[in-house]
Amino acid sequence: MLTGRHLIQPDDLSVSEIDEICSLAEQIIVDPKSFQDVCRGKILATLFFEPSTRTRLSFEAAMLRLGGAVEGFADASYTSSTKGETLADTIRVVSSYADVIAMRTPKEGAALLASKYSACPIINAGDGGHYHPTQTLTDMVTIRQLCGGFENHVIGFCGDLKFGRTVHSLAEAMRHYKGNKFVFISPKELTVPDYLIKNVLEPAGVQYETAESLDDVIDKLDILYMTRVQKERFFNEQDYIRLKDCYILDKARMKKAKDNMIVLHPLPRVNEIAPEVDDDPRAAYFKQVKYGMYARMALIAKLTGSI
């Protein structure tokens, strides 16, 4: 039963609940008109304490396509938090108005804290470098649509694996399915954090390997998940400049990949995927954007008890 629940991290959803949401997303993809009024009269509040146009618009489009309404802010500078209001009070107030809240903040653990004070479901739309579970649902709907299921894939994660929360969340979710193997490809400065290895993957018995070169491993991947090296996650500009171009996917590298590999990216990209790759049929990152909206439609419909 998903009605009234919060979604803070991928683990909040069981395997069967993820399947339930993915199945509903698939139904919406096939027949969106049947779902255009299921959230009529309901309000989604989008609380974006740090800018993320893409994620915010995806949530808002999802609610509007379900027939609901949206309210919120795209920048914390317009809110009472600048006057010193606590997050707890902001959430108490907003949850009095809305039926569901999607929030993004730069602070890790903020969504969990919000869930303790909210009268309506909280959806974590990203808390710092921590979790981004609806991106995970997006990725999973995409994988299910394009790869036929969640099992027996070799999934390569490439780029900023230290701060790239989408990587952490997808790895957590995909560890539940049998036969998956992870390949973490990054410079040593941006390797996947210890907690993910020690707390999540090793206890689950997941096979994984690390690599510093994309060239060395691209031929064995079924899914290549590219990430941006994010400037805002660095404490100084020199480190960012030194590392941002380390792992660029171009046509030459794509020639070494399997014919049925798919390339995913949470977007926005900067230069880690060359535009020349966009026409390659294996480039799935723009399809992924649309699947993301359907995934959020399914999630909102479930959490608000509209379906």
Place this chain on the structure above:
Amino acid sequence: MLNVTTIKNGLVIDHIRAGSGWKIFQWLGLDKAPFTSCLIQNVPSQKSGKKDIIKIDNILNIDYSVLGFIDPNICVNVIENEVIVRKINMELPSKVQGVFSCKNPRCITITEHYVSPTFLLVNKEKGLYRCEYCDTLYVAGQNNTEL
């Protein structure tokens, strides 16, 4: 050899990892307490080479779970009429709340001051704890937290 007077009714916190004694002394508020207490540092120890000991001439209510997190090797001797009547060995608590700050500058507990930082035991064998909010890992007994 340094001699410290025996205590009549009180506690002896023994086998503190050398160097941690002062932190525990402060955490217990002994530096401001009206009764007699003492911290003995760098005492020779067969088990660990060196250790710290705290003697308190009073029976205090101590949160042993926190002591267990700071140093699971600590043993507390309860003294009554100058005789050890009980030895309390520390265990790793399942949860430590409101005692330490999370060291991750991005953790929500750093800016939302009303939140009690909470650390949950995730691996007893390795003494691993995670911040409930940001998942930053801590190892019990290591000097990686601030009292």
